Amino acid sequence: MAFGCWVGVFVLLSVWPSVRCSDLPRGAIETACRDRYLLVTTQLSFAGNKPRFEAVDADGVHPITKQYGSECGYMFSILPLRGHAELRASYFSCHTDNQDDEVFTFSFNLITIDANGVEATYSVTATCSLPLPWSPREVSCEENYMEVSMRSDVSCLSGTTDAWTAALAKAHSSATSTWQVMFQQEGQQLIPMSFSEARELGYVFHLTRGRLVFRSPYTPRSVMGSVSMINGSVVEVVHPILLSRQRWVVMMVDWIVACSTNEGMYDGAGLVWQTPTLLSPLVSGLSGLESSKISMGVDGQLLDEPITAERGYSLxxxxxxxxxxxxxxxxxxxxxxxxxxxMYHEFYVVHLYYEQIFLDDCGVETRLRLHRPMNTPLLIQHLSIINQTVLEDRVFTVYLGNLSYDVDLVVVKLNGHDFTILEANKSGLVITMVPQPNSTLHAYILRVPFEDAVVHKLYSPEGLLQFSLDINYTLVILPQEEPFYYLASVVAQFNDVFPPVFKGVCNEKSIRFQMDHKPFDYLWEVGVGPYILTTNLAAKRGYIMQNDSKSLNLEVPLFSVGYTYKDINLKQFYGSFEIHSRLPKTLEVKSSLAKACLFQTTEVIVCSTEGVVTVVTDVTLAIPGAEPNGTFLLDSTCRPQETDDTRVLFSFGLHTCGTRVQVHHQHVTYENDINVEHKSQSVNAPVKSRDTASVVTVRCVYPLSDLYKLFAYWRFEADSPGVGTILTRVPVKTLPPTTLTTTRRPLTSTTTSNTGLSPGRQMPGINPRAKYVKVFSWQMNQPKGTT
Structure with a gap:
């Protein structure tokens, strides 16, 4: 198909009011005509640190913003290393006066801001004559946009592709007398759109007297473009197809622009940039492509081979x-x-200019020009850093060398903590100055134990343990003591490091735990609930703990603090106890073992966090010969869930069954009574009666601070289990005043978690009017938060 068409000019212009311009000082701004663009430079000493440009034409002024520049053919940048700002304006930029594609006239406003914040506006004009004849097709890869122009009479037919066939079919079915554009993307349906719709997406189509021009920003603004990898290089491609129907003829113009967007890299010796030898997307697959000439230069000017060789450039x-x-x-x-x-820095910048000429199968020349700034990263002064750490020693050993005689180390910052040499040596760290062999240079050796508080520790669930140390050396140059810095990072890594592993064994009246020690166990702490397992905690709670260099052994008697209980009946219940290891700083649990064992039931009282009390008790201690199945609570409709010959099992809500409640200064107490049904002396049915001398009182006490939800939301939900007691009142016989005897029992509980149970009631004898209150010693007079 012939590449020939006529396209109307379509340029979207913004109209701004005119600006009064000041006279431009001599030498403050310079202009230079290059092959395909005008270069405008202004010194920052004159323009300040925030100069800006506006394009001027008959319609007004147009601020050259970042986005507007990429759409209209302007590239503006501030170059502090050179001390100037720079504007490159394409010969086909939006507001340039074009005479026959040979003479181009530019008009700009330069707006400067001085040190006092005062703005000044200066007019800049320039006219360029074409220094080099146009190639049939030219592609410009600027820093912020891609531009392609081609002669309107270029034609070549060299086979077809499926994509072109699809585009042709779409054109025949969709073309109108008005020019439209379709953007071809792999796997996407071709959708015709108007030029105005394309302009809203940032694309500009332009017709000069003899050339067709298309300009596109880079992605992501270039929503119709694509990015591909060609021979290890990133290439951005935009492929528009123009179409129009003139009577029975459908005209199509296949435009395509492709630019390598690789950035230069620093390889330790210099800057390296790479691009594909054949930029095949430029021909859209309709014809072959051959590279005929490649040239390179800097700052927008090509250099001949002798100069590039002299400078050490390689191509x-x-x-x-x-x-x-x-x-x-x-x-x-x-x-x-x-x-x-x-901090002392240095870096190196090159503005690469690259030109390549391609020939397709028809001998049509495509000339590609590319601007690419390249720079090294910030390079700190070259000192020598050697990590001499030996893992088995568990000490970071870092060597900082190649220091001249006039350089001293004054401060070292370790993971953000500053130490002078004296402070470091007093803190268990060691900094030593040593001479370097066979030279006048000296060095410093830093030693930091892995376990020191300044060292960062990172642990992963896969068993990877990493110690890291970021070091910032503060050095001064003598005698002026000008400071500069040197940064280093060292890492030590261990594999197969896991949290402690526990084993649990059920005994008749206890659970026994064992943990074998490993080298890095110190990284975790062993805990019971929210508390650290220490010898002091074990002694307070009645745990039996043995801890030596080989293992930790912990025996937890039944009904100790920390047990949880479930499935309680008159025969048996499950008691479980959990021990875990966690990170000391975050308290995150990394491993745990909850051992559940089956125990025989004697007596139980459970005051749950949900407000349910479960109690198992022997009522014959109150009234010998009493019948357990005849018992009831203050609400006589509340009967036991289970009984045997001597014991009863009740489970009821603290706000049911007639439960009494008393609010004290720091606690809330709930009480209910287990009453025994007496038989009447008459022949009538048994009569229920309440006799305080024959009552078992069940009591649950909760800290008032734990029941905020009860008073805020009228919903019982305690932060911790209540403390329960069973009070048995026995009849008076012959002995005088009441004697109070206390027997201990565990009393904290939840319905499915912490539950207090007693191991059984051991009566010292039935004394007249004696009262037995079962409560554990660890519940008595304990400061809040100690258990």
Missing amino acids: DISDTTVQISIPFNAAGGYRKSFVMDN
């Missing part, structure tokens, strides 16, 4: 890639050394 061309290398500090680049943020 390596293979069948697949072109690689350009520029040594560090070579001529044509810019090196800057300075102290920034109190």
